[in-house]
Amino acid sequence: xxxxxxxxxxxxxxxxxxxxxxxxxxxxxxxxxxxxxxxxxxxxxxxxxxxxxxxxxxxxxxxxxxxxxxxxxxxxxxxxxxxxxxxxxxxxxxxxxxxxxxxxxxxxxxxxxxxxxxxxxxxxxxxxxxxxxxxxxxxxxxxxxxxxxxxxxxxxxxxxxxxxxxxxxxxxxxxxxxxxxxxxxxxxxxxxxxxxxxxxxxxxxxxxxxxxxxxxxxxxxxxxxxxxxxxxxxxxxxxxxxxxxxxxxxxxxxxxxxxxxxxxxxxxxxxxxxxxxxxxxxxxxxxxxxxxxxxxxxxxxxxxxxxxxxxxxxxxxxxxxxxxxxxxxxxxxxxxxxxxxxxxxxxxxxxxxxxxxxxxxxxxx
Numbered sequence: 001x002x003x004x005x006x007x008x009x010x011x012x013x014x015x016x017x018x019x020x021x022x023x024x025x026x027x028x029x030x031x032x033x034x035x036x037x038x039x040x041x042x043x044x045x046x047x048x049x050x051x052x053x054x055x056x057x058x059x060x061x062x063x064x065x066x067x068x069x070x071x072x073x074x075x076x077x078x079x080x081x082x083x084x085x086x087x088x089x090x091x092x093x094x095x096x097x098x099x100x101x102x103x104x105x106x107x108x109x110x111x112x113x114x115x116x117x118x119x120x121x122x123x124x125x126x127x128x129x130x131x132x133x134x135x136x137x138x139x140x141x142x143x144x145x146x147x148x149x150x151x152x153x154x155x156x157x158x159x160x161x162x163x164x165x166x167x168x169x170x171x172x173x174x175x176x177x178x179x180x181x182x183x184x185x186x187x188x189x190x191x192x193x194x195x196x197x198x199x200x201x202x203x204x205x206x207x208x209x210x211x212x213x214x215x216x217x218x219x220x221x222x223x224x225x226x227x228x229x230x231x232x233x234x235x236x237x238x239x240x241x242x243x244x245x246x247x248x249x250x251x252x253x254x255x256x257x258x259x260x261x262x263x264x265x266x267x268x269x270x271x272x273x274x275x276x277x278x279x280x281x282x283x284x285x286x287x288x289x290x291x292x293x294x295x296x297x298x299x300x301x302x303x304x305x306x307x308x309x310x311x312x313x314x315x316x317x318x319x320x321x322x323x324x325x326x327x328x329x330x331x332x333x334x335x336x337x338x339x340x341x342x343x344x345x346x347x348x349x350x351x352x353x354x355x356x357x358x359x360x361x362x363x364x365x
Contacts, residue, residue, distance in 0.1 A: 001066070001068060005017055005028065005131070005134070006044075006046070008101070008127070009044075009046045011130065012101060014046065014099050014100060014101045014125065015047075015094060015099050015100060016043055016044060016046060016091070016098065016101070017044050017101040017102070018100060018102050018103075019041070019042045020035065020039070020041055020042075020107050020111055021033035021034060021035050022303075023302035023306065024103060024106070024131050026302055027134050027135045028134060029042075029067070030065060031062075031064075032230060033062075035108070038058075038080065039084075039108075040053065040054050040058060041114075041115070042067070043087060043091060045091055045093055045094060048091065048093050050068060051069055051070045051071075051072065051087040051090050052069060052071045052072065053072050053083045053087050054071055054072070054074070055073070056073045056076075057076075059073050070087075070090055072086045072087045080114060081114060081117065081118075084114045085117070088119045094119050094122055096120070096121030096122070097121065097122075097123075098119070098121075099123045099125055100115075100119070100123070101126075101131065102115075102124050102127070102128075103126075103131055104127075104128040106128065129307065132307055135301050135303075136308070136322060137320070137322060139321075142301065143323070143345060145228055145229050145231040146232070146301070146343070146354060147354055148228040148231075149190075149225065149227055149233040150225075150233040150235070150343060150355055152226050152228060152233070153181065153186070153224065153225050153226045153233040154356065155180075155184045156177060156180035156184045156186070156226065157180075157222065158357075159183075159184070160173065160176050160177045160222075161239070161364050163176050164176075164220070164241075165214070166365045169208075169209065169210050169211065169212060169214075170197055170200065170209045171195075171210040173214075174193055174195040174208040177193055177222065177224060181224075181226040185226075186226025186227060187226075187227055187229065188226070188227040189224075189226060190224070190232035190233060190234055191234075193223065194206055194207075194222070194223035195208040195220075195221075195222055196208070196221045196222075196337070197212060197215075197219065197220045197221070198215065198218045198336070199335055200212065201219045201220070201238065201336055201338070202333050202334060202335060202336055203331070203337070204329065204339070206221075214365060216241055216242035216365075217241065217242065217243050217248075218240065219238055219338060220238065220241055221339060222236065222239075223235070223339065223341065224236075232303070233343065233355075234300055234304050234343060235342070235343065235355055235357065236329075236339045236340060237340065237341075237357060238337070238339055238340060239362050239364045240252075240361065240362075240363050241363075241365040242363060242364075243363065248336060248338075249361060251288055251332075252338050252361050253361070254282070254283065254286045254288050255283075255329060255340050256360075256361075258328035259340045259341075259342065261278050261279055261282050262275060262296055262310075262328065263326055263344065263351065266318065266346070266350075267349075268317075268346055268348065268349075270317070270318055271314070271315045271316060272308045272310045272311065272318060272324075273311065273312050273313055273315050275296060275310050275318070276297075276310050276312045279296040279328050280292060280312070280328075282328070283328060288330050291332050292328075292329075292330060293330075293331050295309065295310060295311035296310040296325075296326055296327065296328060297310035297324050297325035297326050297327050297341075298325055299322065299325075300324060308322060308324055310325070310326070318346050320346050321345075321346065322346045323343065323344070323345050323354070324346075325341055325342065325344075326341065327341030327342070328340065340359055341355075342355040342359075
């Protein structure tokens with residue numbers, strides 16, 4: 001169970017790592033816990049027995065994971081510091097001068113303060129990236145769950161498009177999409193969907209408006225994904241309502257060409273930087289170069305954004321089992337935006353595109 005964390009410790013030379021609830025915790029222990037006002041932390045030392053600080057009300061869920069270490073439960077009325085102090089006393093090897101790795105993008109400040117009080121003199125180091133390598137290569141079982149999440153999401157999108165009409169608000173389209181996601185079998189959302197029309201589509205992270213009604217000629221950008229057993233889909237398609245101008249068609253076709261380049265060039269052995277450079281070059285050499293605003297993509301799994309980051313400067317080599325997005329976009333502020341996003345799996349010989357929803361320009365409504 002802790003082998004992957006021991007490998008992290010061996011690579012980093014750290015004396016221990018601490019996990020809190022999140023995607024890394026779930027990947028290692030097979031159980032998801034919510035982060036609330038009650039801290040839960042697992043301390044795994046390089047030498048000696050591991051320790052876990054667990055809210056008493058979570059013990060019924062924590063015990064079945066078979067944690068191979070000492071557990072220090074705590075009750076609301078007593079507070080959590082006693083459990084943290086007891087855990088610190090049970091780890092005498094972690095004293096002044098020890099270096100402990102934490103998930104810098106996940107751990108909360110009050111979690112860290114409790115650890116600092118329980119382990120005085122210890123240096124805490126952000127090794128979120130190193131710890132997250134436990135999720136970098138997906139198992140066949142994980143890929144199967146992602147395939148299911150993607151199939152559910154694509155079916156929901158097709159069902160939603162059948163209902164889209166001129167005059168609907170973005171919020172109404174979003175409500176239809178959410179209904180269809182759950183009716184198709186999603187057990188959660190990868191993130192709050194982005195449903196953006198007209199000028200709102202030029203905002204990469206727009207929010208659906210309840211007072212904007214779809215008009216002929218509008219782009220309709222839908223970025224969304226359902227989860228299945230915790231694994232995420234992340235799909236974007238951009239449509240046009242009733243009609244599309246020649247200018248917007250060329251705008252769309254440029255993004256489509258960049259997406260195709262990303263799928264063409266991706267393979268094991270190439271760097272994430274090289275993929276991003278190839279995709280962005282398509283945009284930068286077009287007549288719409290000034291409207292390019294972001295990198296090509298990101299890893300996808302238990303988190304909707306995880307390693308590898310598909311961006312210039314990231315020389316991480318792509319390897320079989322990695323899953324990531326290819327999502328080039330162009331955004332004319334105040335006017336329109338287009339993004340086309342696929343989810344791909346690196347195989348031994350190339351990639352498999354897990355998304356199959358058509359990319360060709362489509363008129364809806």
